[in-house]
Amino acid sequence: MDGLLTPALPLSARLPAAAQFHVQEVRGRPRRAGSIVDLIGNTPLVRLGQIDRETPGVEIWAKCEFANPGGSVKDRAAYRIIRDALSHGDLRPGVRLIDSTSGNTGIAYSLIGAAMGLPISLVMPSNVSNPRKQVTAAFGTELIFSDPMEGSDGAIVRAREIVEENPERWYYPNQYANESNWRAHYDGTGPEIIAQTEGRVTHFVTGIGTSGTVMGTSRRLHEYNPSIRCIGLQPDDAMHGLEGLKHIPSSIVPPIYDESVLDETLWLPTEDGWDMAERLASEEGLFVGHSSGANVAGARRVAKQLVAEGEEGVVVTVLCDRGDRYFAPLKWEKHYVW
Amino acid sequence: MATVRIPTPLRKYTQGQEEVSIEAGTVRDLITNLETSYPGISERICDDKGAVRRFVNIFVGEEDIRFLENLDTGVKDADEVSIVPAIAGGMK
Numbered sequence: 196m197d198g199l200l201t202p203a204l205p206l207s208a209r210l211p212a213a214a215q216f217h218v219q220e221v222r223g224r225p226r227r228a229g230s231i232v233d234l235i236g237n238t239p240l241v242r243l244g245q246i247d248r249e250t251p252g253v254e255i256w257a258k259c260e261f262a263n264p265g266g267s268v269k270d271r272a273a274y275r276i277i278r279d280a281l282s283h284g285d286l287r288p289g290v291r292l293i294d295s296t297s298g299n300t301g302i303a304y305s306l307i308g309a310a311m312g313l314p315i316s317l318v319m320p321s322n323v324s325n326p327r328k329q330v331t332a333a334f335g336t337e338l339i340f341s342d343p344m345e346g347s348d349g350a351i352v353r354a355r356e357i358v359e360e361n362p363e364r365w366y367y368p369n370q371y372a373n374e375s376n377w378r379a380h381y382d383g384t385g386p387e388i389i390a391q392t393e394g395r396v397t398h399f400v401t402g403i404g405t406s407g408t409v410m411g412t413s414r415r416l417h418e419y420n421p422s423i424r425c426i427g428l429q430p431d432d433a434m435h436g437l438e439g440l441k442h443i444p445s446s447i448v449p450p451i452y453d454e455s456v457l458d459e460t461l462w463l464p465t466e467d468g469w470d471m472a473e474r475l476a477s478e479e480g481l482f483v484g485h486s487s488g489a490n491v492a493g494a495r496r497v498a499k500q501l502v503a504e505g506e507e508g509v510v511v512t513v514l515c516d517r518g519d520r521y522f523a524p525l526k527w528e529k530h531y532v533w
Numbered sequence: 534m535a536t537v538r539i540p541t542p543l544r545k546y547t548q549g550q551e552e553v554s555i556e557a558g559t560v561r562d563l564i565t566n567l568e569t570s571y572p573g574i575s576e577r578i579c580d581d582k583g584a585v586r587r588f589v590n591i592f593v594g595e596e597d598i599r600f601l602e603n604l605d606t607g608v609k610d611a612d613e614v615s616i617v618p619a620i621a622g623g624m625k
Contacts, residue, residue, distance in 0.1 A: 432542070432577060433541075433542030433543075433545070434540070434542040434543055434577040434578075434589075434618055435542075435588065435618065436586075436587070436588020436589070436618055436619050437588075442542075445542060445545075465586070465587075465588045466580075466586070466587065466588075469587060469588065
């Protein structure tokens with residue numbers, strides 16, 4: 196009843212002291228920005244009101260990471276990696292950033308590089324689809340093509356060769372091992388969730404790719420309130436179709452991944468993620484990618500469990516990017532790797 | 534016998550082999566015979582109703598069987614059949 200008695204009190208005055216600290220840090224998205232990079236982060240939090248009608252007493256909310264300028268959650272890590280590399284002198288005049296990706300991280304580096312006047316090179320297999328080439332080349336990024344038969348692993352190997360030939364010319368950020376990756380979420384996504392839920396968040400669920408989002412956000416949420424349950428989500432099998440997510444037992448473990456940070460791991464079938472992505476579009480108006488579908492399917496599973504146990508809760512997850520990034524190639528394009 | 538290219542995440546069933554040889558007249562036979570030789574592999578490719586999982590693509594030669602006759606697509610002895618999960622991301 197507190198809220199009814201004190202309607203004029205600002206949000207910060209209704210929160211415990213620890214939460215007030217986070218509110219001060221989170222400034223909100225500026226209405227006017229000096230550069231597109233100032234619009235990275237501070238994404239909206241949206242209630243999934245149709246999905247959580249099935250879990251009375253448990254709310255499901257999602258961070259709209261597709262609202263970042265590059266269209267994905269990867270803007271956060273890429274921007275932090277670049278800023279930290281500039282301040283440490285790893286990126287300096289005469290040095291180009293190089294990475295092996297045709298996906299969201301490549302788009303993020305390309306956009307930030309263009310906006311900040313930094314040269315970017317991306318290595319990708321020559322048979323990736325034209326849209327994937329065009330979306331990064333449009334920002335002025337240099338594209339280097341690797342052997343189409345060797346796939347994305349071949350692109351990684353080629354990027355490493357290029358760096359080894361001329362190490363002083365390149366900065367290779369390796370987001371899987373880069374501390375700036377999870378710190379972007381420790382200083383951004385985590386405090387934003389605390390402020391946007393007014394400290395009410397009880398569960399955080401998200402998929403593991405590089406693990407940056409789940410590591411950084413979970414560390415911050417646990418610092419704020421150790422009883423918040425932080426749950427990492429993985430595909431239930433090595434053979435899966437959840438692009439961007441990693442099945443850790445069959446993969447090279449990202450060096451920044453530390454399982455002890457998590458309270459639980461949730462294993463999700465690909466089909467559950469794909470089905471939920473379709474539901475989010477038709478029922479919530481959120482046309483998002485399969486990894487976002489997987490995240491919400493995971494959040495819903497946690498919410499259902501809480502209902503079954505007679506508990507209430509506020510479950511928060513992440514919408515990583517939009518679905519249109521994954522439009523399948525047309526039939527005549529089908530020999531490309533999308 | 535047709536040559537079947539096995540993707541990395543399914544090689545645990547084929548003792549690490551990247552390619553195996555399977556006798557088959559159609560893709561459906563090929564999956565059945567693959568299961569006989571490498572138990573457990575077919576449920577990663579097909580769902581419990583026997584349809585190819587939505588995130589799995591099967592190519593006979595260069596052609597996606599969804600654009601041919603799906604599981605009834607014919608397989609000849611010299612054909613190369615590829616099983617490919619529908620994601621672009623790598624294993625790192």
